[in-house]
Amino acid sequence: MENRENFITAFIKDDLASGRFDHVVTRFPPEPNGWLHIGHCKAFYIDFSTAEQFGGACNLRFDDTNPEKEDESYVQAIKRDVKWMGFDWGDREFYASDYYEYLYELAVKIIKKGRAYVDDLSEEEISAYRKTNVADKNNITETLPGEDSPWRNRSIEENLDLFTRMRAGEFPDGAKTLRAKIDMTSPNLLMRDPVMYRIKRDFHYRTKDKWRIYPMYDFAHPLSDAKEGVTHSLCSLEYEIHRPLYDWFIREAEVFPSRQIEFARLNLTYTVLSKRWLSQLVRGKYVSGWDDPRMPTIAGLRRRGYTPEAIRSFASQIGVAKMDSVVDIAFLEYCLRQDLNKRTQRAMAVLNPLKLIVENWEEGKFEELDAINNPEAPSAGVRKIAFGRELWIEADDFAEVPPPKYFRLYPGNSVRLRYAYIVTCVGYEKDENGVVAVHCAYDPATRGGNAVDADGVHDNRKVKSTIHWTAAAKAVPITVRVYDNLFAVEKPMDVPPGKTFLDNLAPHSLETIETAYAEPLLADAKPEDRFQFERLGYFVRDADTADGKPVFNKTVGLRDTWKKIAGKVL
Numbered sequence: 001m002e003n004r005e006n007f008i009t010a011f012i013k014d015d016l017a018s019g020r021f022d023h024v025v026t027r028f029p030p031e032p033n034g035w036l037h038i039g040h041c042k043a044f045y046i047d048f049s050t051a052e053q054f055g056g057a058c059n060l061r062f063d064d065t066n067p068e069k070e071d072e073s074y075v076q077a078i079k080r081d082v083k084w085m086g087f088d089w090g091d092r093e094f095y096a097s098d099y100y101e102y103l104y105e106l107a108v109k110i111i112k113k114g115r116a117y118v119d120d121l122s123e124e125e126i127s128a129y130r131k132t133n134v135a136d137k138n139n140i141t142e143t144l145p146g147e148d149s150p151w152r153n154r155s156i157e158e159n160l161d162l163f164t165r166m167r168a169g170e171f172p173d174g175a176k177t178l179r180a181k182i183d184m185t186s187p188n189l190l191m192r193d194p195v196m197y198r199i200k201r202d203f204h205y206r207t208k209d210k211w212r213i214y215p216m217y218d219f220a221h222p223l224s225d226a227k228e229g230v231t232h233s234l235c236s237l238e239y240e241i242h243r244p245l246y247d248w249f250i251r252e253a254e255v256f257p258s259r260q261i262e263f264a265r266l267n268l269t270y271t272v273l274s275k276r277w278l279s280q281l282v283r284g285k286y287v288s289g290w291d292d293p294r295m296p297t298i299a300g301l302r303r304r305g306y307t308p309e310a311i312r313s314f315a316s317q318i319g320v321a322k323m324d325s326v327v328d329i330a331f332l333e334y335c336l337r338q339d340l341n342k343r344t345q346r347a348m349a350v351l352n353p354l355k356l357i358v359e360n361w362e363e364g365k366f367e368e369l370d371a372i373n374n375p376e377a378p379s380a381g382v383r384k385i386a387f388g389r390e391l392w393i394e395a396d397d398f399a400e401v402p403p404p405k406y407f408r409l410y411p412g413n414s415v416r417l418r419y420a421y422i423v424t425c426v427g428y429e430k431d432e433n434g435v436v437a438v439h440c441a442y443d444p445a446t447r448g449g450n451a452v453d454a455d456g457v458h459d460n461r462k463v464k465s466t467i468h469w470t471a472a473a474k475a476v477p478i479t480v481r482v483y484d485n486l487f488a489v490e491k492p493m494d495v496p497p498g499k500t501f502l503d504n505l506a507p508h509s510l511e512t513i514e515t516a517y518a519e520p521l522l523a524d525a526k527p528e529d530r531f532q533f534e535r536l537g538y539f540v541r542d543a544d545t546a547d548g549k550p551v552f553n554k555t556v557g558l559r560d561t562w563k564k565i566a567g568k569v570l
């Protein structure tokens with residue numbers, strides 16, 4: 001795995017050099033409340049590749065301490081997607097919910113040290129005592145000191161008794177909390193006696209109804225890291241302000257000294273990368289599901305035709321930074337094209353079909369021609385494609401009256417039909433709806449052309465355009481879904497007051513072409529088989545069929561916009 005030197009590896013090297021640790025363990029800790037997105041790919045790429053670089057291990061830990069939205073189906077989806085991306089956690093699969101007893105014991109230990117207390121204040125009262133206001137919630141710092149809860153000085157015995165009874169289910173939901181006794185005047189609001197446990201009678205997908213109290217993230221996360229002997233807990237930048245708390249719990253619980261290191265979150269133009277927003281799109285049916293090909297989820301990208309290699313190359317090249325930034329989606333597409341260009345089978349498909357009739361070709365006669373499977377991989381060889389009298393071509397490859405610089409078919413003009421012959425337009429048929437057929441004559445001396453001159457016939461004529469086609473009698477009908485960005489603006493989360501990111505959804509991000517015509521090869525394609533349709537872009541066979549026709553999703557076009565903007569972005 002490719003991994004460059006960065007501030008994380010420098011940090012770890014220092015820890016190894018100073019003897020703080022003699023090995024490296026990292027972890028990827030998704031909460032099973034949604035499917036993974038490409039931001040998670042960045043995170044687990046860093047987690048796995050950093051561990052590998054130091055000969056260490058990376059744990060897959062389900063951070064499942066919040067019963068409301070978690071579910072086994074998400075666990076399965078997460079495992080499938082991490083695996084598909086090519087990462088292997090072996091037997092290092094863990095669940096924070098397996099640590100509930102251990103976490104409870106540590107909470108008791110902290111109570112016994114006089115560093116935690118049971119509070120009777122409600123959630124709203126806790127906020128009020130902290131002096132939190134709306135503005136603070138965003139930047140989590142406050143200059144006005146908070147006030148102690150009237151319950152802060154309960155005796156250790158009373159706290160132990162109440163905490164035991166909280167666990168036993170003696171109090172209703174929300175009636176009490178267990179709070180760490182830190183500092184109600186800290187400028188960091190998170191340090192103002194954070195809640196460690198709350199009472200909740202929610203059913204947990206793994207522990208069922210065994211627990212009536214659930215640990216909070218800030219308490220559970222560091223201690224779960226410690227339980228697993230995680231040396232370096234790598235997470236995104238929004239956790240930086242939580243680090244003093246992370247360290248506080250490790251110290252007070254007297255456990256393995258895991259360390260937290262933060263890196264910048266991945267943001268991409270024209271999309272949102274947070275499960276919270278993505279699940280809103282799914283629930284509101286703005287997309288067909290978590291795996292809608294317009295979604296930045298791993299499953300969505302897979303269905304769109306992305307390869308794990310392309311995503312890994314992207315993750316490697318964006319690197320690790322300490323500053324949040326927005327990566328242009330064109331760069332992700334660039335990484336994808338680099339990979340697809342090397343590996344995909346070429347094929348010809350016509351998305352907007354217009355009949356082309358070769359007048360000097362015998363009716364009912366077909367000829368087999370050689371077509372190159374992949375010019376980037378000569379070992380992929382050639383395949384046979386049939387040429388006949390009636391062909392499909394793209395409607396916009398013909399013009400009755402050519403606009404300036406139009407070199408494709410128009411009356412009197414000649415083009416090459418890819419892998420076949422040069423043809424000259426000799427006329428066309430029209431009805432009230434427009435052009436219905438184009439007539440041409442082929443030149444037998446131009447067979448093969450830029451393909452394989454197997455019989456030694458050389459292309460002795462030059463034309464300015466080569467167009468793709470399929471033989472009408474042999475072509476298979478397919479349905480094609482063409483996608484655009486889900487959002488109409490670069491930064492969908494930038495919204496004026498009163499609007500939400502949903503107002504930034506693009507009005508038309510999916511166009512369905514009911515019937516396109518493709519060469520017969522595509523009839524045998526299996527879901528996730530990828531192709532380059534010549535001149536059109538990359539396409540992938542979807543698992544869906546529409547009216548008996550196979551469905552292909554457009555992955556990305558051929559034209560690279562990244563190179564043009566590269567200078568200004570990276």
Ligand code: ATP
Nearest residue numbers: 029030031039040043235236265266273274275276
């Ligand atoms: P939510 O938006 O609901 O908080 P999340 O997208 O942050 O969800 P988690 O399951 O909380 O998902 O995250 C698992 C791990 O992935 C965390 O360590 C988090 O730091 C990391 N992560 C999540 N989103 C990104 C992102 N956009 N870029 C980099 N890392 C991310």
Ligand code: MG
Nearest residue numbers: 031238274275
């Ligand atoms: Mg999160």
